[in-house]
Amino acid sequence: MRWLILFLLTPIAALAQDLQGNDTASNWRVTHYETYGVWNSICDEREEYGALKQRCYIRRAEVFSLRPKFGAQFIFITPAPDGVEIEFGIEPGTLFRPSGFRIDGKDGAVWRTRRPGCLTGLSCTFDGVGADEIVEAMLKGEAYRFEFRDRHGQAQDLTWPLQEFSAAWADFQQQAQARSLLTSQ
Template sequence: MRWLILFLLAPVTVLAQDLQGNDTASNWRVTHYASHGVWNSICDEREEYGALKQRCYIRRAEVFSYRPKFGAQYIFITPAPDGVEIEFGIEPGTLFSPSGFRIDGEQGVAWRTRRPGCLTGLGCRFKGPRADEIVQAMLDGDGYRFVFRDRHGQAQDLTWPLQEFDAAWQDFRHQAQARNLLTSQH
């Protein structure tokens, strides 16, 4: 996980996987990069077996604990055949409180998950209507709230502000649609 987080925090073209899946400097070329508060809207491309492969995504990554007890988490929002896919990267062994993985809004909790995989770092992905529900909560909400014990047993309480998410979402949609990576209704 540490190498994955370093990849997420480093410039995209410096650390990437080659066509064989090795973590080496690669041939991805950033074609679009925009920061909106803590949210990044990124597109890049490379040649794969004679064809141009393009991708766009929204990314947020946070290192919440440095050496020697490294800990981090991230979110990726990417185009999917039925809209978008949302993936949370959480360290294995992380334990969220029962209401500690949520989006807060003016009226209280706008969205939360109680999926066991999300609450324990075993895998946390949402697609289709579930992803759409999260995006809408992000657009309407004030902040992501993460209350948990990390894999080292340290209590953590993180908030990711959502005030600039709308700008990142609009930019991502525009860029992904321009590359035919996202259907127009999303």
Template sequence: MRWLILFLLAPMAAFAQDLRGNDTASNWRVTHYESFGVWNSICDEREEYGALKQRCYIRRAEVFSYRPKFGAQYVFITPAPTGVQVEFGIEPGTLFWPSGFRIDGSDGVVWRTRSPGCLTGLGCTFDGSGADEIIAAMLDGDAYRFVFRDRHGQAQDLKWPLQQFDAAWSDFQQQAQTRNLLTLQ
């Protein structure tokens, strides 16, 4: 049941819309799904105006607070013209500690952001060299660490292990390349 909830809650708004822009589960057909610890490598497809539209992504989603004070956070890694894009889904009203949005390794902090959008839930997307830096840190690090107050004022401390991210990354790259969605540089 938990996986079903995570699967339904995790997609970005654009991923959860039909061709007319309505919020719906839509008509995407999953063509590939593999789990690597907390990381999912997924590809799906649908017909759009007579043409096949395909997509692949790595996803991690966590519902950290259930009703009535629902709260969730996710990350999507998708192909982009400059390599990949890394998007964090953070609810508006979330406030991170200045050092609370980071990747930890065995010797301390491997990566962190101090982007105002990321630290306040206003928008947190990286592409180009910024996305490359995050992926490298994810491959070298031990865990994401998120320390924040959610939109309801509740203290949260999330830890997302990175132990199997390398396998998810390899699977995603292979699947996206097979579908001509990703070109490695």
């Protein structure tokens, strides 16, 4: 998990998997990188078995605890066959409060999840209508709020501002469409 977080926090893909799946220096070349507040809109490419592979994504990663009790959380928004896929990377052993995984607006929560996997540090991925609802909430909301106990038992309260998300979203859509990576948006 630590190597994944290092990759997520690096503007160029210096640490990533090679074509055999090994955690080695990668041959991904960044072709687009813009920062909008805490949000990054990134595209990169590499040759895979004689063909050009391109990808674009929005990313936010936060290391909330350094060594020796390392802890981090991230979100990736990537193109998917039915729009976009949203993946939250949460440390195994994390326990969220029942209403502690949400997007807040001026008048309270505009979106929240109560999925057991999301609230307990297991798989937390949304696609289709679920991903569309999250993007809509991100465009309207003011901030993500994450209130939880990390895998070391420490209370955490993270806030990810959404004021710059709409600009990151527009950039991501433009870049992904220019590379024919988005099929419906």
